């Protein structure tokens with residue numbers, strides 16, 4: 656399987672990689688679903704919706720501070736770095752991530768579309784202006800927007816919210832052009848991200864799934880690799896490099 660995928664990589668120009676929480680699991684970032692997932696311990700409607708923020712902004716900020724703190728302490732793993740290495744083999748490469756943890760940027764992938772925002776950024780809950788704040792947010796004293804006085808919130812997408820129109824249309828454009836589409840570490844159940852691999856496949860892309868478990872997309876995929884991404888991706892990159900060097 657690895658040989659066939661390596662050959663595809665070496666013979667295609669357009670690649671899209673979609674990642675979800677699973678790519679960061681080996682860095683120590685909890686996923687959302689599954690036994691140990693965040694949504695098994697916390698209620699999303701109390702923490703990740705605009706209604707929750709309006710009702711209890713302090714609780715929402717406490718939760719985001721905890722996640723910021725956790726994500727600030729972890730580092731990209733071999734899977735993140737292997738994706739950055741993979742990027743170099745393609746004329747057109749787009750990484751579409753549902754993750755807000757910033758680890759793909761730290762691992763130096765260049766073409767990134769962050770579908771669900773970035774946990775390190777803040778924005779105004781009313782006018783949406785992105786606000787640079789150096790210090791931590793005090794849940795008991797939430798700062799206000801310098802433009803409209805709205806409360807500051809994390810710049811992530813919450814349940815029931817629209818994604819940034821340019822980012823999602825960029826992701827679908829890339830999926831339509833893709834010759835190879837990797838879906839990595841995502842349960843593939845949250846829309847619209849879950850439609851990207853389907854779009855790519857319908858347009859003729861070879862679909863490759865890397866996930867420790869079966870997902871709703873597995874049946875559609877041309878290759879299903881049931882291994883941790885931090886294990887398989889470096890093996891793939893190493894194989895590609897050797898093949899390229901004629902070894």
Ligand code: OAD
Nearest residue numbers: 675676677680686687688753840841842866867868883884
């Ligand atoms: P999920 O938690 O739903 O799924 C994580 C996936 O990663 C599962 O399918 C696991 O089997 C897989 N996985 C775990 N460890 C892995 C590893 N080492 N290697 C490969 N795969 C592994 O996370 P997402 O699909 O990212 O949205 O969830 C999508 C969205 O739902 C998130 O962006 C978030 C959440 O609610 C918002 O916050 C808007």
